[in-house]
Amino acid sequence: MALAQHFVGQYAFRHMPGLLRSGAAAVLACAGLVTVAHASPPETYPLSKVHRGQTGYGVTTMAGQTPERFTFEVVSVVHNFLPKQDIILVKTDDPKITPSGFWHGMSGSPLYIDDKLVCAFSYAWPFSKTPIGGCTPIEYMKRDGEAVRRSSPTQASGGGTGAVQTVAPAAATLEDWRRLTPRVDVADAFAALGPLNKSWLASAPLPRPVSRPGPIEGDVVQASIPLSISGFSAPAFGDLTKIFADSNLVPMRAGGASSAGPTEGGPQKFVMGGPISVELVRGDFAINGTGTVSYIDGNKLLAFGHPMFQTGESYAPVATASVHTVIPSAQSAFVMATAMTEAGSLVQDRQSSIMADTNLRSPMIPVDITIATAAGGRKGGGAFHVEVLSNKFLTPSLTGAAIANAINYYLPDRADVTAKVESTLIIKVPGKVPGQTGEIAPIRFVDYMYANDGAGSVMAGIRGLRALVPLMLNPYAPLQIERLDIKVDLTFESNFGEVKELSVPTAELVAGERNLLHVRMSTWDGRDIYDDVPLDVPLSAAGSIVQVELSSGDSAKLDAAPPVDLPSLLAIVRKLLPGDVWAATMYPADEGVAVEGKLVRDLPASALDKLHPQSHTQRAQPYRPIARTLSPARRVIAGATSMLVRVRAR
Numbered sequence: 150m151a152l153a154q155h156f157v158g159q160y161a162f163r164h165m166p167g168l169l170r171s172g173a174a175a176v177l178a179c180a181g182l183v184t185v186a187h188a189s190p191p192e193t194y195p196l197s198k199v200h201r202g203q204t205g206y207g208v209t210t211m212a213g214q215t216p217e218r219f220t221f222e223v224v225s226v227v228h229n230f231l232p233k234q235d236i237i238l239v240k241t242d243d244p245k246i247t248p249s250g251f252w253h254g255m256s257g258s259p260l261y262i263d264d265k266l267v268c269a270f271s272y273a274w275p276f277s278k279t280p281i282g283g284c285t286p287i288e289y290m291k292r293d294g295e296a297v298r299r300s301s302p303t304q305a306s307g308g309g310t311g312a313v314q315t316v317a318p319a320a321a322t323l324e325d326w327r328r329l330t331p332r333v334d335v336a337d338a339f340a341a342l343g344p345l346n347k348s349w350l351a352s353a354p355l356p357r358p359v360s361r362p363g364p365i366e367g368d369v370v371q372a373s374i375p376l377s378i379s380g381f382s383a384p385a386f387g388d389l390t391k392i393f394a395d396s397n398l399v400p401m402r403a404g405g406a407s408s409a410g411p412t413e414g415g416p417q418k419f420v421m422g423g424p425i426s427v428e429l430v431r432g433d434f435a436i437n438g439t440g441t442v443s444y445i446d447g448n449k450l451l452a453f454g455h456p457m458f459q460t461g462e463s464y465a466p467v468a469t470a471s472v473h474t475v476i477p478s479a480q481s482a483f484v485m486a487t488a489m490t491e492a493g494s495l496v497q498d499r500q501s502s503i504m505a506d507t508n509l510r511s512p513m514i515p516v517d518i519t520i521a522t523a524a525g526g527r528k529g530g531g532a533f534h535v536e537v538l539s540n541k542f543l544t545p546s547l548t549g550a551a552i553a554n555a556i557n558y559y560l561p562d563r564a565d566v567t568a569k570v571e572s573t574l575i576i577k578v579p580g581k582v583p584g585q586t587g588e589i590a591p592i593r594f595v596d597y598m599y600a601n602d603g604a605g606s607v608m609a610g611i612r613g614l615r616a617l618v619p620l621m622l623n624p625y626a627p628l629q630i631e632r633l634d635i636k637v638d639l640t641f642e643s644n645f646g647e648v649k650e651l652s653v654p655t656a657e658l659v660a661g662e663r664n665l666l667h668v669r670m671s672t673w674d675g676r677d678i679y680d681d682v683p684l685d686v687p688l689s690a691a692g693s694i695v696q697v698e699l700s701s702g703d704s705a706k707l708d709a710a711p712p713v714d715l716p717s718l719l720a721i722v723r724k725l726l727p728g729d730v731w732a733a734t735m736y737p738a739d740e741g742v743a744v745e746g747k748l749v750r751d752l753p754a755s756a757l758d759k760l761h762p763q764s765h766t767q768r769a770q771p772y773r774p775i776a777r778t779l780s781p782a783r784r785v786i787a788g789a790t791s792m793l794v795r796v797r798a799r
Contacts, residue, residue, distance in 0.1 A: 190446035194265035208422030209258035216422030219243040249477030254484030257441035269443035271454030285454040293499035380434035385554035424470035426488035432535035541621040565643040572613025575632040597729035599645035599785035646670030648788035660691035692798035700789030702726025
């Protein structure tokens with residue numbers, strides 16, 4: 150009866166004008182919005198009064214959208230289970246729970262003693278004969294939910310009582326951005342992705358994994374969130390499993406596609422004990438982390454009872470959800486659910502819970518993927534549209550998984566394929582960056598790649614996708630990725646050559662002239678093919694011994710000074726080379742230096758001594774200058790080779 154009265158009371162208060170609660174008032178006052186009051190938050194039961202043997206009831210959703218009760222008994226209170234955080238151990242013999250035990254996706258379910266909220270279910274043990282779980286006391290969750298926000302809403306939409314705001318998923322000021330963002334060198338960011346012939350989805354930087362609690366009596370505590378995956382093929386699903394291998398998220402084929410707007414027949418608002426989904430990808434493919442709502446106070450709600458990534462202030466759309474069923478796995482049961490209606494934004498992701506604000510909306514990045522194929526004289530293909538979470542750690546990998554999934558749909562077999570990929574990045578600098586605000590010219594790439602193993606090798610060379618990593622991790626200024634368009638043209642042929650040997654037809658190179666390099670390549674069937682590649686040798690190299698390196702453009706080392714600001718980073722990204730050009734690179738014996746983002750070549754020894762930095766900084770770094778000649782190739786190139794060559798004296 151008390152639970153029914155609580156739900157009725159929430160509905161009644163939502164439709165009655167009244168004073169705003171202090172926490173909601175602070176947020177809305179900053180936004181300049183006027184709204185009606187919500188229901189009073191539930192009364193809480195103090196942790197200090199919890200003891201063994203107490204009984205109570207919990208609320209969770211087992212099917213559909215309606216929460217149901219189950220009973221529990223307190224086993225004990227475990228002190229300092231996590232840093233400065235206790236948990237309450239509970240067990241249940243309720244017939245609604247015992248067939249499956251506690252399940253993934255139940256995290257956040259509110260538990261009551263004497264009709265007062267005491268904790269949220271958060272931890273369980275696999276293979277447990279008796280359903281025993283751990284609960285996070287509500288007082289810790291409320292404390293973390295009050296953490297100070299750095300970001301602020303930037304744009305209101307709607308109007309009247311239904312007005313919501315779009316949040317800026319970045320630091321409040323440029324100084325905050327630079328202080329909070331680790332310095333990442335563009336070369337290091339690309340190096341982290343691994344070689345071009347290797348799938349890099351699992352290599353892109355991710356948030357540091359949450360340290361799971363240690364063992365209790367030999368059993369490892371699980372604090373996992375079912376990551377509902379829908380619309381993904383087996384290879385792409387495998388990539389997602391690798392991406393989230395060290396996180397609290399467990400990918401499961403357990404959901405359907407979601408919608409950014411209201412879903413007919415779906416819940417429009419969150420309720421305590423109801424499901425909540427954090428949307429990472431939505432559209433033709435969907436990825437959602439599902440849990441349960443623990444506490445509602447006006448426009449603020451707490452959920453999960455444990456972190457998602459434990460990344461502090463974080464933004465992502467949150468949606469109501471519908472539970473299909475609970476799968477009673479012998480190892481660890483989990484819930485199948487589908488995200489329904491976007492109804493707020495994640496704000497905090499901390500040790501004890503996640504916190505969301507129903508008055509905020511987090512923008513996502515539209516990604517349009519168009520696939521064209523030609524086989525047996527017939528043309529085919531199709532288009533996919535998804536929206537991807539805007540997050541500097543997750544966006545590149547999630548976008549890559551979506552593109553790989555689209556390619557795999559049309560290239561399920563491991564056939565020889567040559568791909569032409571056009572990628573366009575639309576980016577914008579927000580207003581908080583002085584002198585750099587507004588639209589930036591789109592960054593466009595055209596890549597040619599060969600693969601004999603399906604989408605994996607094709608994915609590795611898409612420059613528009615790889616460029617997301619250094620752009621979103623840049624330490625200079627926040628960037629907004631407005632849109633990413635990918636057009637893939639797959640041709641089932643093997644126009645491909647792997648570099649095997651490099652030679653110089655003459656004994657020496659001639660300075661001041663265009664020389665020809667002779668390169669031997671092998672095809673997919675083992676045949677040798679030959680090509681002549683030009684190399685322009687500067688006069689300054691006369692009489693010296695130089696190293697000559699030959700590779701495809703996308704495998705060549707970046708010929709640029711380390712970036713020192715956003716414009717220099719963007720200039721480097723635009724210089725990235727495609728895979729259908731030869732890059733003939735000569736490394737002379739001269740030394741130079743990179744100062745303030747500019748290259749100073751061919752310096753005398755006295756100048757080098759003066760300019761050589763005494764410590765490694767991005768402002769002044771030693772630099773070995775190169776001479777590079779680019780020329781078109783007749784096929785996709787793989788591999789690289791180098792040799793030492795003498796340059797004829799003048």
